[in-house]
Amino acid sequence: MSQDKIDIKDVTPKTYNPKTHKGQGDRFNPNNRIYVRESKGKFQKLRRYGGWFLLLLFGLVPWVPFGERQAILLDIGSQQFNFFGTTLYPQDLTLLATLFVIAAFGLFFITTFLGRVWCGYLCPQTVWTFMYIWFEEKLEGNANKRRKQDSNKLTAQLAMRKTLKHLAWIAIALATGFTFVGYFVPIRDLVVDFFTFDASFWPVFWVLFFAVCTYGNAGWMRSIVCLHMCPYARFQSAMFDKDTFIVGYDVERGESRGPRSRKADHKALGLGDCIDCNLCVQVCPTGIDIRDGLQYECINCGACIDVCDQTMDRMGYPTGLINYTTEHRLSGHQTKVMRPKLIGYGMVLLAIIGLFFAQIATVDPVGMNVLRDRSQLSRENSSGEIENTYTLKIINKTQQSQSYDLSVTGLDDVSWYGKQTVQVAPGEVLTLPMSLGVNPENLSSPVSTIQFILSDSEQFTVTVESRFIKQL
Known part of the structure; x- marks a missing residue:
């Protein structure tokens, strides 16, 4: 068996006793409610500040203006994706695909190195859940009080507190809905139209x-x-190894666990440092007992670390009984941080990031497509010229109005029927029908290759190849 394979442990849930707070609830039963106890400490402070930062970033970005539009607007209806001064179109979506690949390999790298730290600190489900729990604590009381209240009859005062809690939850939910949709629909118009009942069906x-x-x-x-x-909890095992940093309990130091007086010599009593207070279970948002070993339900939020360290301080014991550690370190072996799998993920991640910036550097500020009229290959006009009809689609990807000059090469003495200088608004897709006429004597073959050239005031050019057909 591979030395890197993590041992499987039997962590079958015990029955939770609300009177003694012993054991843990059946966390696989959706009807079982977990009353999460408030936890304070350095890791919870880091998680809280990080969560508020991400929430503010998520909520404020749609309101940031850039010129006459939002700085970031993923306008699916117009097939335009605006990022400050750049407008991307469907043909540029390889950038978005590359960005998703970067996010995937970044997650693989972080998970291999630090386990499910994404889940504990950055995942929207965790951030919003802890925010909802904060309102629950402020309006209904701490975990023990909420558990006791819910086991008794509903009073008028408790009903009012629960109503206020749910109103706060609904307000946050609506703000979340507005903000998320505001990345795809102009958020200022969305909010006004929603409350004046002028919004269309799909945004609502x-x-x-x-x-x-x-x-x-x-x-x-x-x-x-x-x-x-x-699904992340299911496939994370493919990235974990015994050198992955996880939240772990030091069995050698903690066992045998049991209550004792603070002044008692617990070593003489044959006890380890764990006093079996079960606070680590009570603060866990997923309701597990970390002392049972590594479990996929652990989201690495560090709540059990903070509350255990506080208990160790009160008992006068060294902190770190529960800590960010590795399976190798817990078993007395040395942790190998730089290992082939982690290095491999890192190299691939750096390569894809380099590819992403190379793609950004090659994004053109203007695009042009040329469509030849296929309903009529060619015709003879009143001047005796062979005429072909085309439709030019010019895309201005900048945030400023641009003037473009058009020309064609590949044939001699070409007559251009249509506009050769056009003004295109920011983000506009201009459709320009036009024709080319050529004297038959200048056409040496039935099909000639030509190039349409678009240029702007900064001498940036776009060349698109097409065909000119002689046959009538």
């Missing part, structure tokens, strides 16, 4: 759809999403 539908999803996932489902719906 998607705002309400994402609001309902946010309310359900963060308010009610919570850990169920992580345990039963998220």
